[in-house]
Amino acid sequence: MSDAVLVEGLCKSFGTTKAVRDVSLSVRSGELFGFIGPDGAGKTTLFRILATLMLPDTGRAQVLGLDVVKELWALRPRLGYMPGRFSLYPDLSVEENLRFFAAVFGTSLDEEYEQIEPIYVQLEQFKERRAGALSGGMKQKLALCCALVHRPDILLLDEPTTGVDAVSRREFWELLAKFKESGLTIVVSTPYMDEATRCDRIALMQSGRILAIDTPHAVTESFDRPLLAVRADQRYESLLALREYPHTHTVYPFGEMLHYTDARATLPVETIGAEVVAFLESRGLTGVSAARILATIEDSFMAYLGTPEEAPAA
């Protein structure tokens, strides 16, 4: 199996901001690959380089075996790209947008109808409506159609589910799974950590750097310490208390719980849990409990991040 995407030592800066720092990775053909990371991680810049829309400062990248800098005209017809923000024509209707993009790629809507049918059936009842008047979820589906209508060999989707309601997000990923079955390579970026589990492999990205690349399962497995979910009625006080607790390695709020890891690597987790509960109760907190949990992608991401940077000095 050849690589659908091959990136070596890619760097890109805008003025003093380093958007992409020495990124190297490969994506296999037919894979559903996810870039997970918050805004400013460099995902959009990376995607734009892969889509031949920007030049890297150093390093090289190949998509479908073609160099993104030198062979862009050969590559563009084979790419399906969905930019980070809505880039279709709001004053044209759903159907007009689709026909336009089909024409621009040298094909027609009628020829490719079968290809995009799974998505288009959901849109068809709105085909006369102006694209600007669609809901967020519908817009993304339309954009996906336009990216697929010319039968690309690879899909690059930059944050396709951002700003979309939870229902539509779910439906979008179900559509992606369907297209993956036909052998299409799909590269997606998302800030939603929970979407990571739907990918074959993921790359965690922050501040232009890749923190880790592996299957979602392996990423969570790599969490090197036992993780405890600690609960108390007085949430903020418990957080403050644990920050003063001498054995704390990390403690962060996660919804109603606190996710806690201990500095002592060898102690059994039950002991750790019991000691934490005792400590918090000694501080007068009530409703205290501690239970071992499996690390999520977010926990792993934060473990890879370590401590955030200091404020810059004048």
Place this chain on the structure above:
Amino acid sequence: MNALRGLLQKEWRHIMRDRRTLAVIILMPVVQVILFGFAIRTDVRDIRLVVVDPTPDHVTLEIRHRLEATDAFHTVAVLPNSEKLDGLFQRGQAEEAVVFEPQFASRLERGLPARVDVIADATEPNTGSTRQNYAMAVIRQYQQEQGEPAPGVQISAQLRTRFDPTAESSHLFVPGLMAFVLTIISALMTAISLTREKETGTMEALLVSPLRPWQIIIGKVLPYLAIGFVSVVLVIIEARIVFEVPLRGSVVLLLLEGLLYILVSLSLGMLISSRTSSQRVAMMGAMIGTMLPTMLLSGFIFPIESMPTVLQGVSNVIPAKWFVTIARSIMLKGIGLSYLWQETLILCGMAAALLVLSTRSFHTRLE
């Protein structure tokens, strides 16, 4: 008061820290003063003088010598009679003429009145009379020095308008106005269209397609050409009906030339917007890049012949100048393509050059 002081400090800092805008605000008036100042010279200097002296003698030569000696005049021709005078005025080669009566000195010696006509081009009425006064002052000075008894030298001053059978100022003005208006609209249309795509993000999707820059550019210019054509038609109708400007030449030719001119302006708009992604910047660029030069240097308000040579040269680069000439020639003088082919060719060349330049500088990537 603290709050107010804080606000003042803040605004001051914003202004000081935005170097680019500051430069524009300070330099623009400076540049404009220079441009306007030179274009609108009402100075009485370097007036192109034609002398008509049928029988040169010591008096006429003396007067001619004095006129020449001032900074104000610059003799471009000396003629034996007034035959060619009209032509010189018409072509803008002469701005003022001093016409001596034959046998000038001998008439004075015999105590007869000797007439000298001072004729000035009155396209700008104020300038015209100033020029006349200057010439008349020199002549009177001579008279006084001679201590001539009456009747002596008789000066007769005339103002003449430039050759135009209809002699209506709007007829000269309106074709120029047409050029002015068409320029701005066209450049604005394409400037906005391209940058709007960049700003809304739709450009990103277009760029990743197999479309080539020339396709994108032509794809934008052609529809606006059609709309521009409608503008041309409407503007010509307006000129005819509202201002009663004659249309002595071929309507078809005028329409085609108008279309060509719109093409030039659209291409200019494309070039301006290929270099920026902001609609606002593109709009300002289009307006400043077209409005000011067209107003000052196309000959629509201020005659080009009155400008310093440098500016005259610059005006050749302004597309509007050529169209103003073409429009005036077709409408007022009824001239056909056989005489206008040079100007037409120049406009064609400009359109081609601008389109090629736009295509070249069109970024096929996002930056």
Place this chain on the structure above:
Amino acid sequence: MNGTIAIQAQELTRIFGSFTAVNRITLDVHGGEIFGFLGANGAGKTTAMRMFTGLLAPSSGTARVAGHDVYTKSEAIKRSIGYMSQKFSLYEDLTIRENIRLYGGVYGLRAQEIRSRSEEMLSRLGMEASADLQVRSLPLGWRQKLSFSVALLHRPQIVFLDEPTGGVDPITRRQFWEMIYQTAAAGTTVLVTTHYMDEAEYCDRISIMVAGKIGAMGTPAELKQHYAADSMDEVFVRLVRPTNGEAA
């Protein structure tokens, strides 16, 4: 929570032409509470916030913020509240110190107070060394923390945070929320809007707006139980689905 009512709204409504952006909402925010104001884009959150912050007059209904009537005392409201939004926080081409001084002046603090609070804020944030940098050279996470602190400079009773944590990594987000906790523990009421559903769980109580109305309100635990959901995300889905089907 200190037993007072910081914000009170009764049948509050705002209409723009023929469009009802906020449709008769009724809610109470308790003093010292962290109240999460959730809802999809276009559901009416921003309009409601604008009415609470004295920027927009309601069409009908009543509301009191920090004890002041929103119709008649909008200036008093503005003086009693702090505001921070994602779109605009501080002036990028001014330094940190200059920004603090500016806002201090705007809120009518005396020069001495501004100086002392400014030093205290900078040391608490660990930003003394950055104080003379222009804000534009700060990374986003630091800007957010600074913005929040500046919104609290004049020690308001209530602080409104509009999508304050967009675009930063998960750790920085949580650090920001610790600042929120600290602020609430000190007695300030915090009204925060966010589209991160997990952040909803950090709040004491939340309300979810749907098409101009309040679709649900309560503590996160109550809502999860009511909708038989494991997470706030689920709650949102269950709440929104019945009204939408597949919305277009």
